[in-house]
Amino acid sequence: xxxxxxxxxxxxxxxxxxxxxxxxxxxxxxxxxxxxxxxxxxxxxxxxxxxxxxxxxxxxxxxxxxxxxxxxxxxxxxxxxxxxxxxxxxxxxxxxxxxxxxxxxxxxxxxxxxxxxxxxxxxxxxxxxxxxxxxxxxxxxxxxxxxxxxxxxxxxxxxxxxxxxxxxxxxxxxxxxxxxxxxxxxxxxxxxxxxxxxxxxxxxxxxxxxxxxxxxxxxxxxxxxxxxxxxxxxxxxxxxxxxxxxxxxxxxxxxxxxxxxxxxxxxxxxxxxxxxxxxxxxxxxxxxxxxxxxxxxxxxxxxxxxxxxxxxxxxxxxxxxxxxxxxxxxxxxxxxxxxxxxxxxxxxxxxxxxxxxxxxxxxxxxxxxxxxxxxxxxxxxxxxxxxxxxxxxxxxxxxxxxxxxxxxxxxxxxxxxxxxxxxxxxxxxx
Amino acid sequence: xxxxxxxxxxxxxxxxxxxxxxxxxxxxxxxxxxxxxxxxxxxxxxxxxxxxxxxxxxxxxxxxxxxxxxxxxxxxxxxxxxxxxxxxxxxxxxxxxxxxxxxxxxxxxxxxxxxxxxxxxxxxxxxxxxxxxxxxxxxxxxxxxxxxxxxxxxxxxxxxxxxxxxxxxxxxxxxxxxxxxxxxxxxxxxxxxxxxxxxxxxxxxxxxxxxxxxxxxxxxxxxxxxxxxxxxxxxxxxxxxxxxxxxxxxxxxxxxxxxxxxxxxxxxxxxxxxxxxxxxxxxxxxxxxxxxxxxxxxxxxxxxxxxxxxxxxxxxxxxxxxxxxxxxxxxxxxxxxxxxxxxxxxxxxxxxxxxxxxxxxxxxxxxxxxxxxxxxxxxxxxxxxxxxxxxxxxxxxxxxxxxxxxxxxxxxxxxxxxxxxxxxxxxxxx
Numbered sequence: 114x115x116x117x118x119x120x121x122x123x124x125x126x127x128x129x130x131x132x133x134x135x136x137x138x139x140x141x142x143x144x145x146x147x148x149x150x151x152x153x154x155x156x157x158x159x160x161x162x163x164x165x166x167x168x169x170x171x172x173x174x175x176x177x178x179x180x181x182x183x184x185x186x187x188x189x190x191x192x193x194x195x196x197x198x199x200x201x202x203x204x205x206x207x208x209x210x211x212x213x214x215x216x217x218x219x220x221x222x223x224x225x226x227x228x229x230x231x232x233x234x235x236x237x238x239x240x241x242x243x244x245x246x247x248x249x250x251x252x253x254x255x256x257x258x259x260x261x262x263x264x265x266x267x268x269x270x271x272x273x274x275x276x277x278x279x280x281x282x283x284x285x286x287x288x289x290x291x292x293x294x295x296x297x298x299x300x301x302x303x304x305x306x307x308x309x310x311x312x313x314x315x316x317x318x319x320x321x322x323x324x325x326x327x328x329x330x331x332x333x334x335x336x337x338x339x340x341x342x343x344x345x346x347x348x349x350x351x352x353x354x355x356x357x358x359x360x361x362x363x364x365x366x367x368x369x370x371x372x373x374x375x376x377x378x379x380x381x382x383x384x385x386x387x388x389x390x391x392x393x394x395x396x397x398x399x400x401x402x403x404x405x406x407x408x409x410x411x412x413x414x415x416x417x418x419x420x421x422x423x424x425x426x427x428x429x430x431x432x433x434x435x436x437x438x439x440x441x442x443x444x445x446x447x448x449x450x451x452x453x454x455x456x457x458x459x460x461x462x463x464x465x466x467x468x469x470x471x472x473x474x475x476x477x478x479x480x481x482x483x484x485x486x487x488x489x490x491x492x493x494x495x496x497x498x499x500x501x502x503x504x505x506x507x508x509x510x511x512x513x514x515x516x517x518x519x520x521x522x523x524x525x526x527x528x529x530x531x532x533x534x535x536x537x538x539x540x541x542x543x
Numbered sequence: 544x545x546x547x548x549x550x551x552x553x554x555x556x557x558x559x560x561x562x563x564x565x566x567x568x569x570x571x572x573x574x575x576x577x578x579x580x581x582x583x584x585x586x587x588x589x590x591x592x593x594x595x596x597x598x599x600x601x602x603x604x605x606x607x608x609x610x611x612x613x614x615x616x617x618x619x620x621x622x623x624x625x626x627x628x629x630x631x632x633x634x635x636x637x638x639x640x641x642x643x644x645x646x647x648x649x650x651x652x653x654x655x656x657x658x659x660x661x662x663x664x665x666x667x668x669x670x671x672x673x674x675x676x677x678x679x680x681x682x683x684x685x686x687x688x689x690x691x692x693x694x695x696x697x698x699x700x701x702x703x704x705x706x707x708x709x710x711x712x713x714x715x716x717x718x719x720x721x722x723x724x725x726x727x728x729x730x731x732x733x734x735x736x737x738x739x740x741x742x743x744x745x746x747x748x749x750x751x752x753x754x755x756x757x758x759x760x761x762x763x764x765x766x767x768x769x770x771x772x773x774x775x776x777x778x779x780x781x782x783x784x785x786x787x788x789x790x791x792x793x794x795x796x797x798x799x800x801x802x803x804x805x806x807x808x809x810x811x812x813x814x815x816x817x818x819x820x821x822x823x824x825x826x827x828x829x830x831x832x833x834x835x836x837x838x839x840x841x842x843x844x845x846x847x848x849x850x851x852x853x854x855x856x857x858x859x860x861x862x863x864x865x866x867x868x869x870x871x872x873x874x875x876x877x878x879x880x881x882x883x884x885x886x887x888x889x890x891x892x893x894x895x896x897x898x899x900x901x902x903x904x905x906x907x908x909x910x911x912x913x914x915x916x917x918x919x920x921x922x923x924x925x926x927x928x929x930x931x932x933x934x935x936x937x938x939x940x941x942x943x944x945x946x947x948x949x950x951x952x953x954x955x956x957x958x959x960x961x962x963x964x965x966x967x968x969x970x971x972x973x
Contacts, residue, residue: 134691134833145690145873241689248834250688257687258672258680260575261564261854386840389819394836403564404678404851406824410838421834424691428760432871439868443575 115148117431118126120180122202123192124157127216127423129166129242130416131190134424136167146428148435154180156193171348181205188430191215192424199222207231207239212434214426216419217445222317222333223256225446227326238433238440240426245271245318248418249411250425251397255325256445263402264326268542269363271318273393273413274302275341276311279378280391283349289342301393310350312361312376319363319376321446326399327367328447331374331454339377348465348537351508352380355463355491358388359432362542366458373458380463380510380541387542456514461490461541464523465511466532468501477531478507485522488512504533545578547861550610552632553622554603557646557673557853559596560846561620564854567595576858578865584610586623611635618860620853622644630654637669641866644856646673646849649787652747652763655754655876666954668863668870670856675701675748678848679841680855681827685755686875692831694756698972699793701748701850702734703773703823703843704739709789709808710821713779718739719772728807731823742791742806749806751876756829758877759856761804761884770805778895778967781938782810785893788818792972796888797880803888810893810940810971817972887946891920891971894939894953896962899932907961908937917941934963940971948957 121128132152136141143149153172157164160173180186181202189206191213193199199220208231215221221228221244232239242252246269270276270430274296281292296302308314316333323329341361349359357380365374381388384407390396395413400406412418433440468474475494479489482489490510493511519538526532551558562582565572573579583602587594590603610616611632619636621643623629629650633643638661645651651658651674662669672682676699700706704726711722723740726732737742744764753759771791782789788812795804811818816838820826825843830836842848863870898904905924912919920940941949949968956962 130833137832138691138693141693142691147873178811248831249837253688254680254684257859258683258855260858261568263568263571278633294556384821386819386824389816391814394816400676401851402567403560403847403854405842405845406840407679408838408840410836410840412835416833417833418835421691421831422688424833425688428690429687432873436869436871437865438871441862441866441868443577443862452912481808 114143115435117148117150117188117434118153118186119150119188119190120154120183120186120425121152121190121193122156122177122180124155124164125192125194126416128155128192129164130420131192131423132166132168134417134420135391139422142424142428146431146435147430148461150427150431153186154183156180161174175249178200181209186211187434188214188427190427191217192423194219196220196223200228200314203228204231207235207237210235210237212238212430213443214240214423214430216241216423218244218314218317218321225321226330226448229444229446233442233444234441236440236442238430240430242426243419243422245321246397246409247411247413247415248407248421249395249397250412250422251409252325252445252501254409259401262404264399264401265367266400267322267326267365268387268398269315269319269322270311270360270387270390271315271413272361272362273395273509274306275361276390276395277301279341279361279394282346283353285351285360286346288346289344298533308505310342312338315361315363315376319374321473322397323365323372323374324446324448327365327372329372330448330451331372337377337456344378345537348539349395351465352463353495355510356492357381357541358383359539360387368458370452371455372452373456374454374455375540378539380539382542385542457540459513459515461513461543462511462519463537463538463539463541464511464535465524466506466507467534467536468507468532470505474531477529478526479525481522481531482511485518487514487519487522506536544573545865547578547580547618547864548583548616549580549618549857550584550613550616550621551582551620552586552607552610553624554585554594554848555622555624557849558585558622559594560595560850561622561853562598564847564850572854572858576861576865578861579604580857580861583616584613586610592665594608611639616641618644618828618857619866620854620857621647622702624649626653630658633658633938634661637665637667638964640665640667642668642860644670644853644860646671646853648674648744648747648751652750655751656760656797656878659803659874659876663872663874666870666872668860668927670860672856673849673852676827676839677841677843677845678827678851679827679839679843680824681839682755682854682875684839689831692834694829694831695719695797696830697756698817698828699745699749699752699818700817700826701745701793701843702739702791702900703825704736705791706820706825706971707731707823709771709791710957712776713783716776716780718776719774732870740772742768744791745791745806749804752827753795753802753804754878755874757802757880758803759803760878765873765884765887767805771808774808775967778969781836781895781923784923785940786813787811787971788813790817791971794972798888800882801885802882803886804884805887805970808969812972815972854894887970888943889943891973892949893939893971894941894965895967896937896956897934897964897966898937898962899915900935904961907959908956910925911952911956911961912941915948917944917952936966
């Protein structure tokens, strides 16, 4: 049985999960591969720390060159995270004729195009299943079985931390800050949760998915992104009343030669399969022109689920090495559609405003909305004011409109003092 | 650009869907394949019938040998359905050195082992993504990306017709017969619905999944199978009250060296992701020892969704032909685990009985259950009797027990006349 040698860069959660995956399932993996996969070196700059795993200390190296320059290593697995030096290391590995597997969404979203070109030049493979959706094999599905489809819509719950927080806010009626603290205690949110809660992580993943599925080159920083840190539990409760769950939805739609895309808290109707995706689970919902609606659901993070994806990529490459087979050099990331992100597109919206509690206010709002052709689909006024100078919340759901038009209408309402403040505007998924 | 020639056996829905898929998405498919896929012949024994599709009549052949003996054909796509003559034709194609793609669950469940061996002997590929879950790329996921996992549980909603009927019975409170007639009108159920409604179709698919996932050789006729034709809307309504949906669930569990498996109407808690799978949609829910819970959701039938899967298989083979690459001869169907199906295993159960409305009945039932260590988890008696000789329904959910033990307890209750009749027993999924 041939040995396939693997060097891992990094000794964090996912690296340990990958090591453990191989240890746990070695006999099945060897049977499937027809070769023996050996993790021969792991870059661990601080080998003196106890990592709580049973990795023989002899395979630790402290210098990245010991892996990148080692001609016996067939596959380099980059699990350091962050854009640099991860990108530089991957580029060096590819140039050295090594296959590269990574779970690094930030580096692939930023530099996937360059890294893929390098892989092709050097006739080696770059695989990154773990970078989107953790243990969910979405990238393989899109780039093999589903190639018979054109897709026009992507909806994703791509971040487990925020989905956990939103589920708890909704189920237990707690506030954002309280649930975040709880998630941090449980290890479901990082000490600095910014990348998760502000939607940056999800935007990286959406950028990768749009390239894989639509063939567009839209970097994450061009995706309109809004997180959940300012989300009020009021809005979650009102949304529930209207028949919706609030999800941090990464959404992209190809239509009439343009792509609308965004990451933001979105109202999803109870009846939509993605509304039932709870806690730290992720899901990707895509609609093909022949396969129609598909949803892939699973754990979007965690050492073992991500380790499952990384090891799946390693197995795929190892099978080709074992058979001495020609590599399939078809690019996964495609950039053939010259489209930019055209904002949110036309949507229904949920709007919460505070208004003075006096006669005529609703009429004025209606006629301002009417002037901009914003149709009111439903409305509630729950709280009652307690006198002439009191102020009450009004909640609307409005029919399909452009966000820019809606924003203009809302500005006019503010200017004319028909409303005191616009407290919340959220997209409604149909 | 190399031509890859395809001959299709059959001109039914899926054959036309496959043809249409290629027509619709030819440019994407050619780009992905690096070759031009040509459907050069279609077996159509009655070319005089109008099939309502735009297929040039010149490619119709009426004699199967015109395809099986045609040395220019690279891939034979079997879409006749049924076990024979489909199996015979596939075997002949494989022996003639042609790759075979099929969506035929009955033939693969019955003869997959033999056909796969033939493919290996002749160094060609046998692919059958469309045989389970229609457009859902579950077989590819299991046999590539997820090879890094051992799985211990499979739950599937594998039949769209029955899921549609159950959804309508539940949502609209209608009876089985009424909804079936409606489904037949809508083309969602066949004129003879037996294979669907009696669970035979789902058992074929579960047999294939168990071989792919567990590596066991359990033919469909060894799977305890119960359909939905005798299901009462009473039970669906009571289940809803208890917090469950009734689904025709195909379920298999590997535990302590045995496999429990069955296809039957099952109570699924609202909170389980598979409970949210409605109408004609299918889903496969599997739990890996590293990826953890995964669910794949989509359309389990229909010309285009199944055509998507068939064309996905064709593309996969065509890419290898185009590259003149070594074929990956790893078997997909595995038979390495020498396990038989050991019935339903230990489960919670839903039980509806009719009892005489008199004092002491509930006590007698409880003590009989107690004698067999069947614990009562919840109970309702809704209807009230109207006198001494009246009879009322009682509904129980009981804790984890072996089905055989439960059946013994129920027999004793009948014998001792504590209950008039046992009207319904259904497995409860946890």
